[in-house]
Amino acid sequence: MRTLEEVQATVQIAKLQEEDLQKTIHCLSFGENVLSADYCLMELDETLCQHVEAGESLVIRGDADERAVLCSGDTTYNLKMADTSNLLLFVPGCKIPDQLPESQDSPHLLHTQIWGFCSSYWELRKQRPQLRKLKQLLMENPYKGSTLRGQEENTGTLYTMLDLLERIQASEEELQAQLQTIHACLVDGYWRMLDFDYEMTLMGHVTQLVDSESWSFNKVSLATEMIEHWLNCYGKRYTENELVFYALDEDKVCRATALLLLQNAVKFNLREFQEVWQQSVPEGMGTRLDQLKSLALVDRGSGPDTICLLRVEDLSEDTLERFNHLFTLREKWTEADITPYVKDLCGEKQTTGALLTKYARSSMLNGVKVFNSRRPVAT
Known part of the structure; x- marks a missing residue:
C-alpha cells in the first residue's frame, strides 16, 4: 500500500497544489479475485432510492420469452443496459467530501478496497405494466358459479395473488387495479374471472x-x-x-348489455342495434353510443350505418402493432374514433395527440381531420 509520502510525491509530479485538494486522500486497491461480473449496478431515481432505503424490495419479473422488467410496490420499470466509457468502481465504505470531518489540518491517508468494477449499468425507465396476460391466465378456468352436488368443477389452473405476481409483469398495486377492472373475484383464495x-x-x-x-x-x-x-x-x-x-351505474350496465348483443354478431345494423339495445336494458336506463367507447366501432362510411365489436383489451400492447392493426381495419380514422383505442398506449406525460403525430399521418377529409398510416398497410 502507498504511504503518505509516496502520495505527496505523486502530487508534486502531477504539478498539483496540495492546498487545492481534500485533506483526506483515498488510496484505492483491488481486493483478491475481483471480477467485473461479480456485481451489476443499477441507476435509481430518488423515489426508488427512498423505496430501497425504507427496506422495501424491488422485483425483476418476466418469463423466459419476455423482456425483464423491474417492479416496485406500485410502478413498473423497463430495464435497459447502458454502457459508459468510464470504469465504474464498487467501493463500499467510501466517503464523499460531505461525509469527511472539516477540522483536519494535515493530510490523512485512507486505504479503501475496491470490491468490483464494471463498464455498464442497468438504466430504469417507467413503462406501462404488461397486463394482457392476466385475463388470458384467468380465462383458463373461468368461474361459473358454485358447484352443484354431483357436478365436478373445472379442474383448470387456479392462481393466487403470489402466482399472478410470478407471471404478470406489473407491480402489485397495478395488478390489483387491473383485477378490479376486469371484474375478477377472489374465490377460496384464488383469483377468478367470471364466465x-x-x-x-x-x-x-x-x-x-x-x-x-x-x-x-x-x-x-x-x-x-x-x-x-x-x-x-x-x-x-x-x-x-x-x-x-x-x-x-347506468353506463356500465348499458355497456355490458351491448357487449352481450354484439359478441356473436360480425356486424349489426346501427339503427336496429340501438332499438334492440334500448329494449334490452332495464326500464328507466338510457343507452347512448358514447357508452361504447373502446368497446364497439361505428362505421358510417358506406351504405347503412353499422356497428361491430372492437374491444381495446383484445388489441396488441405493442404500439406499432396496435396502429398497424387499426389501419387494416379502417384506412382513415377521426381523432374521436381512434383515441379510445390508443390512449392506453400513452407514456408518462404523453398525450394522444403526440402519439398520433408519431405513428400516424393526418389530413383533412370533407373538412374533418383524419389519421391514416405512415406506411402502406397490407390488407
Missing part, C-alpha cells in the same frame, strides 16, 4: 329483483356473495341508516 354468461345471469337476477321489488336502481340491497361482487363491479356502494345499498 361471461354467468356474469350476465347475475345481471339478470339483479334487474329482475329490482323490478319485482319495485326498487330504485339507485337503492339496491344485497343478496348473495356473488350478487354483492356483481354490484361492486356495476354499482357504487353506500350506507343509509346503517344499511348497505348500491346505486347501479
